[in-house]
Amino acid sequence: MSKKIYVHLADDHQILIEGIIAIINTDEDIEIRGYSLTGKEVIDWFSKKGNSADVLILDITMPLLDGFEVLKYFNKNGIRQKVIILSSYDDIKIVQEMLSLGCSGYISKKSAGEHILEAIKAVAGGEQYFSSDIQKILLKSFAGQQVPAGAAPNKFLTETLTDRELDVLKLITEQLSSPEIADKLSLGISTVETHRKNLLRKLKVKNSVGLAMYAVKNNIV
Amino acid sequence: MSKKIYVHLADDHQILIEGIIAIINTDEDIEIRGYSLTGKEVIDWFSKKGNSADVLILDITMPLLDGFEVLKYFNKNGIRQKVIILSSYDDIKIVQEMLSLGCSGYISKKSAGEHILEAIKAVAGGEQYFSSDIQKILLKSFAGQQVPAGAAPNKFLTETLTDRELDVLKLITEQLSSPEIADKLSLGISTVETHRKNLLRKLKVKNSVGLAMYAVKNNIV
DNA sequence: ATGTTTCTCCCTATAAATAGGGAGTCGTAA
DNA sequence: TTACGACTCCCTATTTATAGGGAGAAACAT
Numbered sequence: 001m002s003k004k005i006y007v008h009l010a011d012d013h014q015i016l017i018e019g020i021i022a023i024i025n026t027d028e029d030i031e032i033r034g035y036s037l038t039g040k041e042v043i044d045w046f047s048k049k050g051n052s053a054d055v056l057i058l059d060i061t062m063p064l065l066d067g068f069e070v071l072k073y074f075n076k077n078g079i080r081q082k083v084i085i086l087s088s089y090d091d092i093k094i095v096q097e098m099l100s101l102g103c104s105g106y107i108s109k110k111s112a113g114e115h116i117l118e119a120i121k122a123v124a125g126g127e128q129y130f131s132s133d134i135q136k137i138l139l140k141s142f143a144g145q146q147v148p149a150g151a152a153p154n155k156f157l158t159e160t161l162t163d164r165e166l167d168v169l170k171l172i173t174e175q176l177s178s179p180e181i182a183d184k185l186s187l188g189i190s191t192v193e194t195h196r197k198n199l200l201r202k203l204k205v206k207n208s209v210g211l212a213m214y215a216v217k218n219n220i221v
Numbered sequence: 222m223s224k225k226i227y228v229h230l231a232d233d234h235q236i237l238i239e240g241i242i243a244i245i246n247t248d249e250d251i252e253i254r255g256y257s258l259t260g261k262e263v264i265d266w267f268s269k270k271g272n273s274a275d276v277l278i279l280d281i282t283m284p285l286l287d288g289f290e291v292l293k294y295f296n297k298n299g300i301r302q303k304v305i306i307l308s309s310y311d312d313i314k315i316v317q318e319m320l321s322l323g324c325s326g327y328i329s330k331k332s333a334g335e336h337i338l339e340a341i342k343a344v345a346g347g348e349q350y351f352s353s354d355i356q357k358i359l360l361k362s363f364a365g366q367q368v369p370a371g372a373a374p375n376k377f378l379t380e381t382l383t384d385r386e387l388d389v390l391k392l393i394t395e396q397l398s399s400p401e402i403a404d405k406l407s408l409g410i411s412t413v414e415t416h417r418k419n420l421l422r423k424l425k426v427k428n429s430v431g432l433a434m435y436a437v438k439n440n441i442v
Numbered sequence: 443a444t445g446t447t448t449c450t451c452c453c454t455a456t457a458a459a460t461a462g463g464g465a466g467t468c469g470t471a472a
Numbered sequence: 473t474t475a476c477g478a479c480t481c482c483c484t485a486t487t488t489a490t491a492g493g494g495a496g497a498a499a500c501a502t
Contacts, residue, residue, distance in 0.1 A: 013309060013330035015337065019240010037331075061309075088234060109234035110258075116236065162448060173434060175427040177488060190451050197491075206396040207458090208489075212430040213394060216437045383478060398458060411481045418461075428488090429459075 005124045008053035009035035010042045010070070011086065012062045016109075020057070023113040030120055039065025043073055046081065053081075054124045057116070058103075060087045060094070071101035082123050086116070091217060092137050097160065105129035161202060166220065168195040172208055173215045226345045229274035230256035231263045231291070232307065233283045237330075241278070244334040251341055260286025264294055267302065274302075275345045278337070279324075281308045281315070292322035303344050307337070312438050313358050326350035382423065387441065389416040393429055394436045 007030055011017050017035050024030050033053045036042040039062045045051050060067035067085060074081050084105035085098050095106055104123045107115055111131040119129040161169065171181045178196065182189045200207070203214050214220075228251055232238050238256050245251050254274050257263040260283045266272050281288035288306060295302050305326035306319050316327055325344045328336055332352040340350040382390065392402045399413045406413070421428070424435050435441075 013237075014333050015244070015307075015330050016234075016237050016240055018334040019237060019243055022243030023236070023239055086236075109236050112235050113239040164449065172430060175431040175434075177428070179488080187449090188451055190453090191449075193489080194449085194451075196489080200490080206490095207398070207429075209393060209429050209433045210396040212433045213396075213437065216434065385479065400458080408479095409481055411483090412479075414459080415479085415481075417459080421460080427460095 005030045005055065005120060006033040006053045007031065007120060008033050008042075008045065008056045010037075010039070010056065010062065010067075011035075011059035012037050013059075016059075020113075020116065023116060024120075027117050030117065038063045039067065039070045042070050046074075046079065055104075055120050056081055056083045057086050057120070058083050060085065060089060060098075068097065068101065071098070071103060075102060084119050084123055084129065089217075090133060090137055095134060095137060100160075106134050107131040108133050161199070165195050165199055165202075168192060169199055169211060169215055169220060172196075173212050173220075226251045226276065226341060227254040227274045228252065228341060229254055229263070229266065229277045231258075231260070231277065231283065231288075232256075232280035233258050234280075237280075241334075241337065244337060245341075248338050251338065259284045260288065260291045263291050267295075267300065276325075276341050277302055277304045278307050278341075279304050281306065281310060281319075289318065289322065292319070292324060296323060305340050305344055305350065310438065311354060311358055315438070316355060316358060327355045328352040329354050382420070386416050386420055386423075389413060390420055390432060390436055390441060393417075394433050394441075 007024065009017050009020055009032065011020075014037065017037075021032055021035070024032055034045060034051070036045055041064075042056070042058070043065065046053075046056075058067050058070060062070075065073075067087070071083065073079075074083075083103045084107060085103050086107055086109060087094070088109040090108055098106060105119045105128055107119050107129065108131045110133060115131055119131075122129040167185060168181055171184060176184065178192045179189050181187075182192045185192070196208075196211075199211055203211065205211055205214060228245065230238050230241055230253065232241075235258065238258075242253055242256070245253055255266060255272070257266055262285075263277070263279070264286065267274075267277075279288050279291060286294075288308070292304065294300075295304075304324045305328060306324050307328055307330060308315070309330045310316075311329055319327060326340050326349055328340050328350065329352045331354060336352055340352070343350040388406060389402055392405060397405065399417065400410050402408075403410045403413045417429075417432075420432055424432065426432055426435060
């Protein structure tokens, strides 16, 4: 009856891939069109002529390139791909960042399998889909944003990190000191310390340990 | 032909559970006997009269009680349950800790689904099973342990942390400084710094960030 | 063209962390 | 009883990190 929906899967856990394939195969309207185990594979697959999918189901944690980078790549290259994030992270910052990068859905790995099918159909039909736990988080974040009347907060995200800040943050998690980071990135020590200060402020943490914890929780490392 | 192997699954990601069920259902020799979404459910299930399984497939990251705690509970109560750890962690310290807690197998979520079936059969037959990437890690750790002839290293784990050191480590991950930790634990600052020094030495990390990363990876926080 | 962000670097100062060392108490296990 | 580990605290010294501030150059968008 309805046209088939083509799906591409991306997750570094092959067991999960196989499981989702098994779940999707129970639905006649949806068909798998390949899968990828790393972010780089995703980009390679979509770059190859003839390869396409109505919906990409994308994990965040992946080697080589993570989910963030994949979406950034799509945006940078003008690729309008419908993407559902499938993640175990329910951090509001991550969900918001993914939304700002243009994903059409976000479902938690805690969800039941049928929700994947629902999500695929909704997103393929041009709607958005969020699993119930993600919906709660989003609602809570909106509720918490009780802005004083008159203010005009037009940014959806909390402050985003710049590329350079991410470079520094990654090296911090590798236990490098500021002088060492400066050396590695060929920067002045002052510059690295400036990035550190901005990271502390943006992420609202107290010290380098807080930065590391943030990086781990948000899978930047 | 052969007797059926009964399996219980434990993972907080329902999608993964459903996927593994689908994979296992392709094998006639293996049958699922229930699943759990938290560590507490696992313990409750095995405590209930009549419930048993030849093999428990156990995730590490779970709410309420994690995989470590489940194994500790089994050991404390004299329950000899064959357990296969199914985890996305490939940290040698975690693998070793799980082994020391008596698990019979350890497979990475990166593995292919057929390896789960192999693992279940091997472990049910009294053998051990490790997926190839875990095998590599174990071999490397053994190779690194080139102990001078004559030495008698009878501990399997790397140096263990004392209670006090764990107290300090936890507070470090909460972004407290040494003076703040000293205040919270009613200790002298010197004492806290001594614990810090010993932590850095024992865990072979460079700085507080390394301590935090260790704590996260090993589920201390 | 003008504003905004990013990236770069500098200054001053204080607080904290790291790196060595030593040393005393207390309990427990050999 | 003695030895060992855990826990406590102190000393000296150097290196990093944190906390303010400012400021110029380049890229980008409105």
